[in-house]
Amino acid sequence: MQTKKTLCRFILAAAVSVAALPAFAQQNSASSDSVMIKKLFDNALTSQESYENLRYLTKNIGARLSGSPQAAAAVEWSKQVMDKMGLDRVYTQEVMVPYWVRGDKEIGRINNSKLIGSADVNILALGSSVGTGTQGLSAEVIEVKNFEELEKLGKRKVKGKIVFFNRPFDNTHVRTGAAYGGAVDQRGGGPVAAAKLGAVGVLVRSMTNDMQDVAHTGNTRYEEGVAKIPAAAISTKDAEKLSALLKDDENLKFFMRMTCETRPDVLSYNVIGEIKGSEKPDEIIVVGGHLDSWDVGEGAHDDGTGCVQSIEVLRLFKELGIKPKRTIRAVMYMNEENGLRGGRKYAEEAKAKGEKHVAALESDSGGFTPRGFGMDGDKAQLAKFTSWKPLLAPYGLHDLLAGGGGADIGPLKGQNNIALIGLIPDSQRYFDYHHTEIDTFETVNRREMQLGSASMAALVYLISEHGL
Amino acid sequence: MQTKKTLCRFILAAAVSVAALPAFAQQNSASSDSVMIKKLFDNALTSQESYENLRYLTKNIGARLSGSPQAAAAVEWSKQVMDKMGLDRVYTQEVMVPYWVRGDKEIGRINNSKLIGSADVNILALGSSVGTGTQGLSAEVIEVKNFEELEKLGKRKVKGKIVFFNRPFDNTHVRTGAAYGGAVDQRGGGPVAAAKLGAVGVLVRSMTNDMQDVAHTGNTRYEEGVAKIPAAAISTKDAEKLSALLKDDENLKFFMRMTCETRPDVLSYNVIGEIKGSEKPDEIIVVGGHLDSWDVGEGAHDDGTGCVQSIEVLRLFKELGIKPKRTIRAVMYMNEENGLRGGRKYAEEAKAKGEKHVAALESDSGGFTPRGFGMDGDKAQLAKFTSWKPLLAPYGLHDLLAGGGGADIGPLKGQNNIALIGLIPDSQRYFDYHHTEIDTFETVNRREMQLGSASMAALVYLISEHGL
Numbered sequence: 018m019q020t021k022k023t024l025c026r027f028i029l030a031a032a033v034s035v036a037a038l039p040a041f042a043q044q045n046s047a048s049s050d051s052v053m054i055k056k057l058f059d060n061a062l063t064s065q066e067s068y069e070n071l072r073y074l075t076k077n078i079g080a081r082l083s084g085s086p087q088a089a090a091a092v093e094w095s096k097q098v099m100d101k102m103g104l105d106r107v108y109t110q111e112v113m114v115p116y117w118v119r120g121d122k123e124i125g126r127i128n129n130s131k132l133i134g135s136a137d138v139n140i141l142a143l144g145s146s147v148g149t150g151t152q153g154l155s156a157e158v159i160e161v162k163n164f165e166e167l168e169k170l171g172k173r174k175v176k177g178k179i180v181f182f183n184r185p186f187d188n189t190h191v192r193t194g195a196a197y198g199g200a201v202d203q204r205g206g207g208p209v210a211a212a213k214l215g216a217v218g219v220l221v222r223s224m225t226n227d228m229q230d231v232a233h234t235g236n237t238r239y240e241e242g243v244a245k246i247p248a249a250a251i252s253t254k255d256a257e258k259l260s261a262l263l264k265d266d267e268n269l270k271f272f273m274r275m276t277c278e279t280r281p282d283v284l285s286y287n288v289i290g291e292i293k294g295s296e297k298p299d300e301i302i303v304v305g306g307h308l309d310s311w312d313v314g315e316g317a318h319d320d321g322t323g324c325v326q327s328i329e330v331l332r333l334f335k336e337l338g339i340k341p342k343r344t345i346r347a348v349m350y351m352n353e354e355n356g357l358r359g360g361r362k363y364a365e366e367a368k369a370k371g372e373k374h375v376a377a378l379e380s381d382s383g384g385f386t387p388r389g390f391g392m393d394g395d396k397a398q399l400a401k402f403t404s405w406k407p408l409l410a411p412y413g414l415h416d417l418l419a420g421g422g423g424a425d426i427g428p429l430k431g432q433n434n435i436a437l438i439g440l441i442p443d444s445q446r447y448f449d450y451h452h453t454e455i456d457t458f459e460t461v462n463r464r465e466m467q468l469g470s471a472s473m474a475a476l477v478y479l480i481s482e483h484g485l
Numbered sequence: 486m487q488t489k490k491t492l493c494r495f496i497l498a499a500a501v502s503v504a505a506l507p508a509f510a511q512q513n514s515a516s517s518d519s520v521m522i523k524k525l526f527d528n529a530l531t532s533q534e535s536y537e538n539l540r541y542l543t544k545n546i547g548a549r550l551s552g553s554p555q556a557a558a559a560v561e562w563s564k565q566v567m568d569k570m571g572l573d574r575v576y577t578q579e580v581m582v583p584y585w586v587r588g589d590k591e592i593g594r595i596n597n598s599k600l601i602g603s604a605d606v607n608i609l610a611l612g613s614s615v616g617t618g619t620q621g622l623s624a625e626v627i628e629v630k631n632f633e634e635l636e637k638l639g640k641r642k643v644k645g646k647i648v649f650f651n652r653p654f655d656n657t658h659v660r661t662g663a664a665y666g667g668a669v670d671q672r673g674g675g676p677v678a679a680a681k682l683g684a685v686g687v688l689v690r691s692m693t694n695d696m697q698d699v700a701h702t703g704n705t706r707y708e709e710g711v712a713k714i715p716a717a718a719i720s721t722k723d724a725e726k727l728s729a730l731l732k733d734d735e736n737l738k739f740f741m742r743m744t745c746e747t748r749p750d751v752l753s754y755n756v757i758g759e760i761k762g763s764e765k766p767d768e769i770i771v772v773g774g775h776l777d778s779w780d781v782g783e784g785a786h787d788d789g790t791g792c793v794q795s796i797e798v799l800r801l802f803k804e805l806g807i808k809p810k811r812t813i814r815a816v817m818y819m820n821e822e823n824g825l826r827g828g829r830k831y832a833e834e835a836k837a838k839g840e841k842h843v844a845a846l847e848s849d850s851g852g853f854t855p856r857g858f859g860m861d862g863d864k865a866q867l868a869k870f871t872s873w874k875p876l877l878a879p880y881g882l883h884d885l886l887a888g889g890g891g892a893d894i895g896p897l898k899g900q901n902n903i904a905l906i907g908l909i910p911d912s913q914r915y916f917d918y919h920h921t922e923i924d925t926f927e928t929v930n931r932r933e934m935q936l937g938s939a940s941m942a943a944l945v946y947l948i949s950e951h952g953l
Contacts, residue, residue, distance in 0.1 A: 059657040189527040191880055191936070226932060386854070386911050388881065412659055413856065415883040443854050443911065445932045464694060464913045468659070 061471035075315035084116025099290035120276030138255035153274030176215030307353035322384030364428035379423025384466035391421020394436035529939035552584025567758035588744030606723035621742030644683030775821035790852030832896035847891025852934035859889020862904035
């Protein structure tokens with residue numbers, strides 16, 4: 018579009034949303050809150066700093082799985098960034114993390130297919146998976162959509178085979194997280210269920226809405242007393258291909274080679290920066306993301322953005338000279354992806370020290386345009402939270418929902434009636450990139466990410482001023 | 486994010502939004518409307534057809550400026566696509582369009598700079614601009630932020646120079662359209678204002694929020710009796726560079742070479758597909774986009790998505806067996822970018838035939854996640870429109886605003902109390918791509934675009950059922 022008329026309408030639409038402000042501006046506090054929130058958004062939308070932080074974290078450090086040298090670099094870097102900000106305190110928390118290493122690039126190959134003979138496919142070992150040995154593994158494939166189907170097949174049909182979990186995302190969900198939630202049991206629980214029936218390996222359709230060549234990794238689980246069998250994600254396009262070939266030829270063979278392994282635990286850290294509260298310093302508000310990422314791609318949306326957004330909340334407070342009534346802590350958690358050790362450690366220490374947390378807010382659903390927040394809190398907290406809607410709606414934050422949080426802040430649940438809150442960004446593109454080599458800096462739009470930073474700062478500001 | 490807890494919260498959040506439905510499901514009509522709207526979204530989100538249409542239009546046809554062979558191909562293609570859909574009528578409307586041709590790749594070069602000597606910069610001729618002649622044009626540069634500043638400089642300081650309009654987007658606007666609206670006067674009015682003071686050329690800072698190397702074209706205007714001087718957009722990065730160099734050395738020279746020209750008008754077409762209304766066939770609802778694009782890139786967001794979304798609305802009705810009470814027309818307008826001849830022609834014919842249009846809905850702000858609609862209508866229409874909020878909000882359509890429309894449907898204003906409506910997608914990324922070589926298929930996410938298609942279909946359905 019380009020003409021004058023369109024422009025006028027654009028300006029008109031903007032004017033309408035601004036005109037909505039005076040309605041609640043009658044109350045002094047709401048009025049000063051709305052002024053402060055506007056300042057937070059104005060500053061965030063015009064600042065490059067947070068985006069440059071993301072560039073460094075993703076491009077200069079890159080993928081940073083727990084225990085890796087890059088994870089150590091991310092710890093040192095985030096500490097240095099916050100050290101320069103003139104905060105009241107910057108410190109680390111020791112945490113022992115698992116150290117899983119992918120090894121050689123995986124090989125996945127369809128063999129002996131009556132229709133096509135042999136073809137390479139894109140696979141990626143699931144996190145925590147054992148390897149196949151350097152000789153690789155070759156077996157027939159049995160496809161299932163769910164655990165019930167697998168159970169029905171029984172040992173006789175499963176033994177010695179590779180179980181191929183191929184239930185796709187349900188694309189009718191408007192929120193992609195719901196589709197992920199309806200499919201990811203295959204990734205987490207596939208290997209144990211398959212091994213119990215004597216399977217020798219597992220392939221899991223990649224967790225994405227998209228039809229892609231890229232495979233999506235992510236953690237899987239083993240159980241004491243059940244054989245640990247190698248498990249890999251296969252790209253959605255190759256999952257379709259394999260499924261089609263199996264229909265004509267159930268005796269085709271699949272070859273997979275993975276040299277991944279779990280090494281001894283490594284000492285790592287949560288990194289924490291703090292602005293002390295001016296009136297109630299003992300009441301703490303956490304804003305956080307996780308510093309670790311998978312070992313492919315650059316961990317941009319998962320969860321580089323959550324980290325730099327959390328640091329940005331502190332920067333905005335400092336830059337605008339806001340002295341929060343309550344203490345604000347930005348926490349970069351370690352090891353969300355394959356252990357959650359950082360989140361647990363933070364909660365343990367908080368409990369041991371008798372710290373009082375009012376709320377914890379996590380950003381771990383990507384750096385996309387924010388649509389609102391989800392809160393896990395009691396009735397009174399939810400009422401207060403939703404009373405802020407008129408202050409947040411002008412920025413497109415319409416979804417103030419019950420139910421929410423984040424993996425890293427989950428272990429804090431139950432401490433001092435803490436409210437757990439998750440930022441809800443637009444979810445459409447998240448699972449295009451999630452846990453892949455294409456989760457890169459270039460897929461993050463500065464403005465979308467900064468609207469998220471400002472939204473987080475606005476909510477933290479309101480909680481800091483008014484409690485929860 | 487990955488853990489079980491996060492998933493549960495995701496599912497919970499989804500459950501909450503579904504739980505909101507029964508509140509208005511008490512009314513039978515609202516209930517059947519909500520069921521139908523769910524069907525529209527389910528089908529759109531699981532269908533690939535519209536996205537494949539976009540792929541063809543952008544990849545196989547590509548950029549399609551009015552008058553070009555590609556614009557003719559787009560006319561033929563969209564007619565063929567609709568011909569295969571079993572619609573009640575597919576037809577074209579003749580329209581004579583301007584034919585502007587870019588010619589050789591532009592050259593833009595800073596010369597004789599005390600600091601750096603010479604450097605090439607990225608420029609792109611503005612649409613409708615005259616060329617410089619094959620020898621190019623070299624002159625000193627005078628930078629201004631607005632027309633007042635230019636006026637103050639006066640003929641003495643402007644004569645013989647290239648006027649460089651360098652007022653950036655105001656990034657504090659949450660809706661980027663407002664920032665565009667606050668800057669684009671430079672592009673449209675720059676050449677006339679500069680020529681009146683004796684300038685020999687114009688450079689305009691590209692219309693984007695982003696700091697980029699890519700220059701953004703777009704139409705400019707000349708006036709009878711004022712010298713036509715060549716005008717080009719310069720990338721935001723190079724605008725910053727040029728501005729910095731001018732501060733140290735106001736005598737540097739700028740060389741620009743453009744061989745663009747306007748050729749005689751060409752016969753082209755609007756393309757229209759129609760489903761006849763079952764109860765009120767004479768009441769027409771238009772849903773449209775524009776088929777032409779700029780001559781760089783692929784015209785994906787501007788406005789390939791609007792075209793394939795409009796066709797998709799008809800496909801959804803056919804596929805789901807919906808017999809609309811009122812007539813629905815998908816209109817692919819020709820020549821939005823540099824003349825609006827298609828929009829004017831459509832309105833003229835509608836008037837001449839005495840057609841009664843109830844509403845016209847345009848999608849011309851990109852194929853991003855929809856946030857709502859803006860409507861230019863009377864009080865009663867706006868009341869009915871906003872009464873549908875409970876039906877649309879579950880799909881993230883919270884912004885049902887007064888004021889809206891689109892360039893192509895603008896000429897219909899005033900006919901039979903027609904309501905003019907514009908789809909409002911998330912605007913953050915639109916001006917990253919707008920009118921550039923990077924407005925490509927790859928920047929469009931299938932789900933985001935299809936949420937838009939379904940939103941349009943839902944609103945068209947409601948208007949078709951209940952009038953407006």
